[in-house]
Amino acid sequence: MEWLSDNERFSAIEENLKYINSDISEAAIKSGRNPSNVRLMAVTKTVESRFINYALSCGVNLIGENKVQELLLKEPELNLNGCEAHLIGHLQSNKVKKIVGHVHTIQSVDSVSIAKEIGKRSTESGIITKVLLEVNAGSEDSKFGFSGEELFERACEISEINGISIDGLMCVAPICEKEAEIRSIFSNMHRMFIDIGAKKLDNISMNVLSMGMSGDYKYAILEGANLVRVGSAIFGARIYR
Numbered sequence: 001m002e003w004l005s006d007n008e009r010f011s012a013i014e015e016n017l018k019y020i021n022s023d024i025s026e027a028a029i030k031s032g033r034n035p036s037n038v039r040l041m042a043v044t045k046t047v048e049s050r051f052i053n054y055a056l057s058c059g060v061n062l063i064g065e066n067k068v069q070e071l072l073l074k075e076p077e078l079n080l081n082g083c084e085a086h087l088i089g090h091l092q093s094n095k096v097k098k099i100v101g102h103v104h105t106i107q108s109v110d111s112v113s114i115a116k117e118i119g120k121r122s123t124e125s126g127i128i129t130k131v132l133l134e135v136n137a138g139s140e141d142s143k144f145g146f147s148g149e150e151l152f153e154r155a156c157e158i159s160e161i162n163g164i165s166i167d168g169l170m171c172v173a174p175i176c177e178k179e180a181e182i183r184s185i186f187s188n189m190h191r192m193f194i195d196i197g198a199k200k201l202d203n204i205s206m207n208v209l210s211m212g213m214s215g216d217y218k219y220a221i222l223e224g225a226n227l228v229r230v231g232s233a234i235f236g237a238r239i240y241r
């Protein structure tokens with residue numbers, strides 16, 4: 001959408017949101033759920049603040065950024081009243097201090113050590129930060145996250161840390177050619193989400209199952225996602241500068 005005027009981009013964003021919201025409702029109903037129980041996150045990495053603000057004015061109430069620096073830079077320019085911001089990208093321990101208190105949830109907790117650092121900095125600030133545990137659902141070498149095998153044990157360790165509370169799971173699924181393949185990955189995530197939730201452990205609530213992006217959010221919802229993270233389908237292809 002780079003070659004379009006701002007006004008043309010605003011209309012495209014509005015149209016895309018309408019289309020995606022109706023898709024989400026349809027998939028939610030198909031999966032036997034109320035559409036209002038599936039949240040749309042607008043993923044705003046590389047998107048300029050005026051376009052994000054436009055999406056917010058169209059009713060977006062949840063945004064996700066990948067990088068601490070980018071989030072902090074845009075934050076003062078955004079009309080975030082009534083909107084939650086989440087961090088969804090890999091977090092380095094030296095950035096934790098900067099981000100704690102600026103986001104509602106950190107979705108990308110992928111190690112016990114980063115969880116400890118978030119807990120420490122949150123305690124210092126007198127807050128509790130909600131976190132999701134990132135799962136490497138496709139067992140890819142290139143991806144962050146806990147393996148399915150270690151997830152439960154790590155969740156128990158992390159639940160002991162003061163200053164954080166575990167609110168669910170997230171994954172970045174592999175790019176799959178076949179519908180059956182991607183759906184089995186999402187369905188496996190859903191099973192872990194249900195299993196861990198059923199144990200009713202202290203400080204672990206399986207409220208949020210964050211999975212599905214522009215290319216696969218419908219399948220993710222059909223398999224139980226209640227938060228989908230959509231970037232390019234709303235804002236157009238990303239341009240990295």
Ligand SMILES: *Cc1c(COP(=O)(O)O)cnc(C)c1O
Binds near residue numbers: 045066172213229
């Ligand atoms: C970029 C990104 C998304 C959104 O990707 P699209 O394919 O543009 O929808 C979702 N989740 C994470 C973690 C991302 O980094």
